[in-house]
Amino acid sequence: MEELRGGYRLLFWVVSVLCGVDLLCMASTWLPGAYTVPQWLVRGLFLSVFPAFAVAFVCGFISGAAAQLTGSRNAGRLRSYVRLLPRALQLAYAGVICLVALGFATGAGTAEDAKADASGYYYTYWDKTADPQHSVRVELTEPAYYEALKADLRISGATSAVLLASSSFLVLASASASAGRIRTAPELL
Template sequence: MGELRGSYRVHFVLAMVLCGLELLCMASTWLPGKYTVPAWLVMGLFGTVFPVFVVALFRGAGGARLMGGANADRFARYVRVLPPALKLTYAVIICLAALGIATGANAAEDAQADASGYYYTYWDRSVNPQRNARVDLTEAEYYAALKAQRRIFTAGPALFYAASSFLVLASASAAAAARTQTTPEDSSGAATPPRPS
């Protein structure tokens, strides 16, 4: 991974650190009791995923060229040459995020709490006129629904952070390959500047 230099390295490390924070927030939803992770942290990590991913997507053509059905074999070849530790890291991230989404999907409700108690609301289409209906929850049900909601809310961005780091790595590899082509080595092994055309 020597191709990760300068801003590529900073972007890659940033994406992986933010992905790790998202996974820790997600893992905290499996702990018993109340949900203790601050809402500002969850919202901040969720909001940061958009600039990190968009910049990774448009950072260089190298990463973008690997995406899409036309380049499926090229993408698979690139994944095969990744270091084993990085392949394992991406596999663990994908599995944990998928587990978080799967376990949170059934129980996730927009749980709320106020002076009247714990509840969630939904749009009741079975009555005419349609209206919001309230479902009261116990404290335990409230925290279970809140944790499931936060689990999905953190698992999705974790996948986007992982994809961002992968795109940055692919872009850095493409940039390194382009530098190698423009600075061929002479017979002594030293890099020579490209000849003027």
């Protein structure tokens, strides 16, 4: 895509690399045994979503891409824009969508807020059926603890991956909208 220049190109590649690393971390949760990727990396990738999405969002409004691709009257524009993307990007976005859906599907059933302390592995939940309501501690085995931890990290990774992929798509749309506006501006004079 030749309209992807300057800051747009840099932002697109930064967000795309973050998304790729996030997907690799999420995929590592499917490996057997204990979790191998450091939790600080997954948490850092999750926190990187916020500035990346904010910058992509601002670029979308400044370039006019947000107005062109959103709204009920513009649904056809969004589909046609996706069809105009190079085949490699279409496949990459489809792969991200499939991995994220698989991550949510496999992590949602077993994701508990698992904790470990000197007394063992556990998670707590709020028992609303008891009178008075109180917190209940459920003991876990070590393998169940690691499975719950991996499921929690899988959900976190899937959430940040979908937001990073959306950010990269918004950067592409912003670059296209800006390139179209720059090309037509001299014609107006």
